[in-house]
Amino acid sequence: MPGAEDGFDFGEGPRPAADAGKSAGAGHRARLRERLLTGGAEALADYEVLEYLLFAAIPRGDTKPIAKTLIAQFGSLAGALNADPKALQRVKGVGENSAASLKAVALAARRMTRGEIVKKPVLGSWQALIDYLTTDMAHLTVERVRILYLDTRNRLIEDHHLGDGSIDEAAIHPREVIRRAMDVGASAMILVHNHPSGSPEPSRADIQITQRIAEAGRLLGVTVHDHVIIGREGHTSLRSKGLI
Secondary structure (H helix, E strand, O other): EEEEHHOOOOOOOOOOHHHHHHHHHHHHHHHHHHHHHHHOOOOOOOOHHHHHHHHOOOOOOOOHHHHHHHHHHHHOHHHHHHOOOOHHHOOOOOOOOHHOOOOOOOHHHHHHHHOOOOEEEHHHHHHHHHHHHHHHOOOOOEEEEEEEEEEOOOEEEEEEEEOOOOOOOOOOHHHHHHHHHHOOOEEEEEEEOOOOOOOOOOHHEEEEEHHHHHHHHHOOOOOEEEEEEEEEEEEEOOOOOOOO
């Protein structure tokens, strides 16, 4: 599918109207750049952030309509940045280069938030952990289950992607979860999964499987600190709800 990188036809040779448009476009880009560099965190609207990110992939042409379409299609700036590259390329004007640019920004955000919890006691960096999990999982379109295995100082040993799909004993076997904890030398763990529906409220299955894993862990000296559910509308801690 032709994208913005290969879809705009500006041609060569003298074209006064196009030159005037190009000059106006360059001025707009310069103003956005100035606001970005000198303004605060809210200097640019969400669509303007996307618009600016698209400049690198689309050196000529108006990226504002594309940016606004992305916001409308995926619901938010975060939704657009975390969208599947193939879904991005179904938006008119978005090609591989544009999709790769947005993917790189999303990846950088994940790496930055992950850096805030690596080699630190996770329980003492709780908000950083929630920021990392939210960045990584809130906009997934499938339900994903992860186990954060921790050492005796509650530092992250392994962020294990257990699988995708509904959270129940068909997908999660408590003995296997605990066995892996023993294999990696973990003394504690945090269960994590997301709700693609957006609401982070726990289901009966969420509560039941958590309690079974916690019970299995107690028998072998592995503590389940929490089960965190991530959604676009926020997060829920089963520990804070008294469900563990």
